[in-house]
Amino acid sequence: MRALGMIEGRDFVLEERYADGDETRLQSLAAELIALGVNVILATSQPSIAAAWRVTKSVPVIGRMVDDPVTDGMAQSLAQPGGNVTGVYTMTEEMNPKRLALLKEVAPAARRVGLLRQDFPSEGIAKRDWQNEELAAHQLELELFALNVRTADEVTTAFDQASANGVQGMVTFRNPTVVTYLELIAGLSRKRRLPAVFDAREYVEAGGLMSYGPNIDRTYRQLATYAYKLLHGTPVSNLPIEQPTTFELVINKRTANDIGISVPSSLLTRADKVIE
Numbered sequence: 001m002r003a004l005g006m007i008e009g010r011d012f013v014l015e016e017r018y019a020d021g022d023e024t025r026l027q028s029l030a031a032e033l034i035a036l037g038v039n040v041i042l043a044t045s046q047p048s049i050a051a052a053w054r055v056t057k058s059v060p061v062i063g064r065m066v067d068d069p070v071t072d073g074m075a076q077s078l079a080q081p082g083g084n085v086t087g088v089y090t091m092t093e094e095m096n097p098k099r100l101a102l103l104k105e106v107a108p109a110a111r112r113v114g115l116l117r118q119d120f121p122s123e124g125i126a127k128r129d130w131q132n133e134e135l136a137a138h139q140l141e142l143e144l145f146a147l148n149v150r151t152a153d154e155v156t157t158a159f160d161q162a163s164a165n166g167v168q169g170m171v172t173f174r175n176p177t178v179v180t181y182l183e184l185i186a187g188l189s190r191k192r193r194l195p196a197v198f199d200a201r202e203y204v205e206a207g208g209l210m211s212y213g214p215n216i217d218r219t220y221r222q223l224a225t226y227a228y229k230l231l232h233g234t235p236v237s238n239l240p241i242e243q244p245t246t247f248e249l250v251i252n253k254r255t256a257n258d259i260g261i262s263v264p265s266s267l268l269t270r271a272d273k274v275i276e
Contacts (some may be wrong), residue, residue, distance in 0.1 A: 101136070102197050152181050221230065
């Protein structure tokens, strides 16, 4: 916002609310912001976007979307959303087959891959994502092993199950549990010596092996332009939903060494960031 000439306290006031990992609080927090008379809601997760959208159909809601907003019913199309929700659709789930291919590249001996998941944002969408990942796994001669998680205890249990069932690598579907317990998940994958590929670099910075996805900082800079335009009177209906044009590959070489993985030099060369 500063880069756009907007100074906090002079040109805008930022009201922040946090659910502290409790998804059930999001809707009441969104309602609280609406009651304050906010002009724009910036939602920083898919559950936050959905909660704000359920509360208001008039106040603009912008955010980093993980799920297809057209499939979710929040938008008529990406080019013309037609409602009060817009922002950046990060195509997170569409990139899951690519992450699986990267895992195969870094751990070619792997045959069984654990997948941390839950029925999010709905059972139907979760089933579709699973089927797409199964197809990609079949083409890579990999077997997927479903690990359903909702709590921190279930995350720990999932890694116990992975070890007991011969899982040799790990991938995740982005959902509230995977986001809330990212440090726990990254730490357990390192502790259990499991090569894991995530959708965002935060996991790699927390000790996970590798991530592939849009640059988060760049995404939020895009969202700042939305906030700027909305605060200057541009109707939300005139702001198309954008998609990332580039994706970044981040590798934690220190983790690779700790878990006994030799990252191919071709992969290191392609990486946008290598944590030594």
